Amino acid sequence: MGILGISVAGLNAARTQLDTTSHNIANASTPGYTRQRVLQSSVLGDTASGQYVGAGVQIDAIQRMADRFAVEQLRDSTTAFAESDIFHSISSRVDNLASNDATSLSTSLSGYFETLNEGVNEPTSIALRQSILGEANNLTTRFHTIERELSQLRVEINRDLDDAALNLTQLGKRVAIINDQISRAVGSAGGAIPNDLLDDRDRALKEIAEFANISVFEHTDGSVDVSIGSGQSLVAGTNSLTIVAEPNAEDASKSNLFVKDLNKNIRFDITNEIQSGRVKGLIDVRDNVIDQSLRQLGLVAVGLIQTTNEQHKLGMDFNSALGGDFFNDLNKSVLIAQRYLPNSANAGNAALTVELGEFAADTIALPNKPATGIKDLEAEEYNLIITGTSYELIRQSDQASMASGAIADFPIQINGMRISLSSGGFADQDSYVIRPLQGLARGIDVQITDPKKLALAWPVAASENEANLGSGKLTVSDMVSTNQPINFSDLSTAANTVTSFQPNLVSQLTDLKTPLAGDLLFSVAGGTPDDVATPIAIADSSARALFDGIALNVTGVAPTASTTLDLGAYSDGIWGGTGSDVTFESFGGTGVNLPSTALGIAAGTRNADEVVTAITALSGNISARAEVVIKSTVGENLAISLGASATAAGLALNSVAQDEMNLGDFIEGSTINAGDLVINGQSISGTFVTTTALRDAIRTAGSNNTITNKFSADAHIIVTENQGKTIQISTTGDNGGTGAANFEDFSLSGAAHEGYQKGQVTVTAANVTDSLLISGSNPEHGGFLAGLSLNVAKNAFHPDRPGxxxxxxxxxFLSQTRYQVYLRSGTLKPIGGPQPYDPLNPDVFPLVDTTTAPPTDYDPGYRMQISGTPEKGDIFNIEYNTNGFGDNSNAIKLAKIEQQAVLTADTSGNPTSSISQGYESLVASVASETETSIIDLNASETLKRQAQQKRDSIMGVNLDEEAANLIQFQQAYQASARVITVAQTLFSSLLQAVG
Structure with a gap:
């Protein structure tokens, strides 16, 4: 090449080195810049005089001093730090909100209960009463404030997720564009790598990693694919996908991240696929700190509302009236509406009702429903999943199955809540989020504005006769209930000889059923009977009236024929079995009535005593091979053998269950195998082309008349199938007045608890001379009246008789060890018989034990206690505490709620936490999360710093090193220039020599 060419090559190489060094120095402070260096090599020369003479230098590449491991380590540590940083930032705000005295609920709880304790000392002070209301309002305001701040944080998180989605989308597009630029640059430069574009892409990848963990795959053309989370593609070569934040399908108040495909259609929810990064931190702090705090705050509100309201209603206010709700009702409509969320993809239209409170066990409904109350409530949310005709309730936090069964088993009664189907219907794969504590902290309010309405006293007072010889003092020891049903009407006569009948006669109150005139007479106890000839109110309404304390008398009236007695008012559906045609129909329904002579009673109005006696003797009036089949409204058919007592029938009746259906879904052309359909002991089988053919087969079957041939619009039959279930089929019309049942009118329904079906009521005798009393329980959304048998709906604190x-x-006291309880209304009437008195257990007054004498338990809802020693003949009186304003008994109870365990039942079902402890649990939980986040933040920050230092030590620019390189390359440049000068001199000398 010669000296000139070699010197020019050296000059170019030195200049490239100087350019690269200058580029490094210029970008020493550029974030993400990677130091570059020039790779050069010597050029193989030609042979001269048998030797190779070098031909100078050449530039091989500009190398980017990148270390893949260092880059990935920094990227991963950036992801972890971003997650810890945002989690700590938000959790520390929640921690400060929950624990700071200026905002904490603990401060307001303490102020409220301190004022209540002051009210204990001065219950007559109106000023103190006003202070109690003021502190109560301050407390509810603090609930509202904390709930509002936490909810605002959720809104901020949704906005942060929106920003994260936008950033991920834009950064993905940026990486895809750089991929394209790199591919083009490599192609146009003959394979040379554009180092600065690689730095730009690494910076974009690092920014993506702040939001979510990513995986990067590099192709041979220099482009990369990027996936986020557990593998969802974000960038594929020069294409990128769009990330959007949209409402969660199950809970629209929460935003989730979704990936959209190139056609902009929702493709995949990636929220739970993201394992770390800022997005993960936002989701975790929302779900584990904010939402959990909201639920725990709601749980505290439930405990305060329920226990305070229950206790306040046991007291008496300054106007001598019973206390009402102190706080709002737990189940007011605006709160119930927030307790479930249907999935937006649901095909069904079911509407739910989620109630909170104390729910008694239901041993009549199948399956049985256990008792549950607020102590069983959890700071949890649940998923209700519908699969076919079944449901499953799953706890979200650990995916534990809490309850499952058939949809027909609704309502679900569990964990202090009752979930009912209020309207519509489910479809397969429907799902709902059940959130029982939603909105409670925001919804808690004080209901009392007048300080005189504070019920700080108890409504019962006791006194002793002045003539008492003993030292006994009777005082109120406790209030249990002011709406306790008691058997007062059973005790309304001095000559009380009536026992409790078994069984209670089972009647049916049929929704939208029109009775015949005179079939039923309704009257308020002691009033004049009112003939009912209009449609009876639906079972739901009647039951609610009864449940609220309205006693009704039901009097059965005989038909006009003097030789027969229709017992429909007493028992619906007593059917004859094999060899018998005995039928009792309700509400004047057509049937074969048993002659009155067989019953042993004459036609006319009869009380329960006579009816029970007649039914007990019924088996003696029919043929030896007959049996009486009693259709149960809540159970399978009962076959009562000859000689069986009504007591035995009643006990059996209460132990079985039944579903009610009809034949609308019968498929024409179906084959019914022998034993699949049995009517009154007669098997029906064959292939039936039409429902009419099946009807005709039922109408004509049986040579011994086990199935009646007479069908009318009111006809009833009993149908059993081979699994032992009992279903009732009732006609719905007479098909043009022919008197024949139109079975085509049937529609198959297995909904045994829906409002159009029959409600169970219990009929008992009040006493020998009274009419029958009918009572029942509040039905589940208008269905069967099953459960509580009140006997008589009356209590010691009747709302119609205030004060x-x-x-x-x-x-x-009959002696020092026995006493008698009397009604002190007009002439004294004994309640039960003499009761034993145990001085070691003095707080049992005025309960009456059924084991000593009928009737059933007498419990007026309050408890008395005797101190000292009563003597024979001592008399104590219990009456309303009129004007007892100085009594602080209920104020003491209200103040003690602060330390009363009412929440979080243990494995034995006993509550373990007070209201204050419930809030302390919230504070401790948030503090623990925040403390953990500090540890995580410090650790991730250290790892990120170390990774940055390692990356900079390998890939960063060292200015000292670059300055030294600058001098070195300057000298090389100058030396190469000097060689060129020498070459020029030699060339000039050569020209002169030959010139």
């Missing part, structure tokens, strides 16, 4: 004890009570 009175109904009745006042007198206790007389």
């Amino acid at each position: 009175q004890l109904d009745p006042p009570i007198q206790i007389e």
Whole structure:
């Protein structure tokens, strides 16, 4: 090449080195810049005089001093730090909100209960009463403030997720564009790598990693694919996908991240696929800190509302009236509406009702429903999943199955809540989020504005006769209930000889059923009967009236024929079995009535005593081979053998269950195998082309008349199938007045608890001379009246008689160990018989034990206690505490709620946490999460710093090193220039020599 060419090559190489060094120095402070260096090599020369003479230098590449491991380590540590940083930032705000005295609920709880304790000392002070209301309002305001701040954080997180989605989309597009630029640059430069574009892409990848963990795959053309989370593609070569934040399908108040495909259609929810990064931190702090705090705050509100309201209603206010709700009702409509969320993809239209409170066990409904209350409530949310005709309730936090069964088993009664189907219907694969504590902290409010309405006293007072010889003092020891049903009407006569009948006669109150005139007479106890000839109110309404304390008398009236007695008012559906045609129909329905002579009673109005006696003797009036089949409204058919007592029938009746259906879904052309369909002992089988053919087969089957041939619009039959279930089929019309049942009108329904079906009521005798009393329980969304049998709906604190004890009570000691309880209303009437007195257990007054004498338990809802020693003949009186404003008994109870365990039942079902402890649990949980986040933040920050230092030590620019390189390359440049000068001199000398 010669000296000139070699010197020019050296000059170019030195200049490239100087350019690269200058580029490094210029970008020493550029974030993400990777130091570059020039790779050069010597050029193989030609042979001269048998030797190779070098031909100078050449530039091989500009090398980017990248270390893949260092880059990935920094990227991963950036992801972890971003997650810890945002989690700590938000959790520390929640921690400060929950624990700071200026915002903490603990401060307001303490102020409220301190004022209540002051009210204990001065219950008559109106000023103190006003202070109690003021502190109560301050407390509810603090609930509202904390709930509002936490909810605002959720809104901020949704906005952050929107920003994260936008950034991920833009950064993905940026990486895809750089991929394209790199591919083009490599192609146009003959394979040379554009180092600065690689730095730009690494910076974009690092920014993506701040939001989510990513995986990067590099192709041979220099482009990369990027996936986020557990493998969802974000960038593929020069294409990128769009990330959007949209409402969660199950909970629209939460935003989730979704990937859209190139056609902009929703493709995949990636929220739970993201394992770390800022997005993961936002989701975790929302779900584990904010939402959990909201639920725990709601749980505290439930405990405060329920326990305070229950206790306040046991007290008496300054106007001598019973206390009402102190706080709002737990189940007011605006709160219930927030407790479930249907999935937006649901095909069904079911509407739910989620109630909170104390729910008694239901041993009549199948399956049985256990008792549950607020102590069983969890700071949890649940998923209700519908699969076919079944449901499953799953706890979200650990995916534990809490309850499952058939949809027909609704309502679900579990964990302090009752989930009912209020309208519509489910479809397969429908799902719902059940959130029982939603909105409770925001919804808690004080219901009392007048300080005189504070019920700080108890409504019962006791006194001793001045003539008492003993030292006994009777005082109120506790209030249990002011709406306790008691058997007062059973005790309304001095000559009380009536026992409790078994079985209670089972009647049916049929929704939208029109009785015949005179079939039923309804009257308020002691009033004039009112003939019912209009449609009876639906079972739901009647039951609610009864449940609220309205006693009704039901009097059965005989048909006009003097030789027969229709017992429909007493028992619906007593059917004859094999060899019998005995039928009792309700509400004047057509059927074969048993002659009155067989019953042993004459036609006319009869009380329960006579009816029970007649039914007990019924088996003696029919043929030896017959049996009486009693259709149960809540159970399978009962076959009562000859000689069986009504007591035995009743006990059996209460132990079985039944579903009610009809034949609308019968498929024409179906084959019914022998034993699949049995009617009154007669098997029906064959292939039936039409429902009419099946009807005709039922109408004509049986040579011994086990199936009646007479069908009318009111006809009933009993159908059993081979699994032992019992279903009732009722006609719905007479098909043009022919008197024949139109079975085509049937529609198959297995919904045994829906409002159009029959409600169960219990009929008992009040006493020998009274009419029958009918009572029932509040049905589940208008269905069967199953469960509570009140017998008589009356209690010691009747709302229609405010300011009175109904009745006042007198206790007389018959000896030091026995006493008698009397009604002190007009003439004294004993309640039960003499009761034993145990001085070691003095707080049992004025309960009456059924084991000593009928009737059933007498419990007026309050408890008395005797101190000292009563003597024979001592008399104590119990009456309403009129004007007892100085009594602080209920104020003491209200103040003690602060330390009363009411929440979080243990494995034995006992509550373990007070209201204050419930909030302390919230504070401790948030503090623990925040403390953990500090540890995580410090650790991730250290790892990120170390990774950055390692990356910079390998890939960063060292200015000292670059300055030294600058001098070195300057000298090389100058030396190469000098060689060129020498070459020029030599060339000039050569020209002169030859010139």
